[in-house]
Amino acid sequence: MNLLLMRDGYPPAIILRANRKEYYRVLAQADTGNTTPLINFVGRAVERSLTLFLQAAKPSGRVTRDASHKGEWIPLREAAQGTPYSQEYLSLLARLGRLEAIKIGRVWHTTRKAVETYRRSVNNPGV
Numbered sequence: 001m002n003l004l005l006m007r008d009g010y011p012p013a014i015i016l017r018a019n020r021k022e023y024y025r026v027l028a029q030a031d032t033g034n035t036t037p038l039i040n041f042v043g044r045a046v047e048r049s050l051t052l053f054l055q056a057a058k059p060s061g062r063v064t065r066d067a068s069h070k071g072e073w074i075p076l077r078e079a080a081q082g083t084p085y086s087q088e089y090l091s092l093l094a095r096l097g098r099l100e101a102i103k104i105g106r107v108w109h110t111t112r113k114a115v116e117t118y119r120r121s122v123n124n125p126g127v
Helices: 002-007 017-031 036-057 076-080 087-096 112-123
Strands: 101-104 107-110
Touching: 017 036, 036 101, 076 087, 076 107, 087 101, 087 107, 107 112
Parallel strands: none
Antiparallel strands: 101 107
16 A cells, blocks of 8 residues: 555555554455545545655754744744634645645644745735
8 A cells, every 4th residue: 555655655654553444444345345434534644744754854853933034944833823714724824735734633723935026926916
């Protein structure tokens, strides 16, 4: 399975020991023709793997307010401060792919530069 995922550009699905029984259960369901639970299970596992990879690639150390001006990832809640956009609107932009953002766990993160780039693109659509 992981070779197929990686061939198509996805990270490997890490099946945690705590989820092994559920994995066997959804595999058995897939054998009977009900593949939806397996697809959802693998999707969640791939998302968890991607989150682990992104956290490992993140620079070490605490992100400070000064560092966030230099392009480091900050939560959307913080990115919305001082802008005309709400956290919810930035979340929508992130999900639509209109704002450069990553999801770490359950929280979307972006950079101040990405928010500024989006703001300029809206104000000057030709840019």
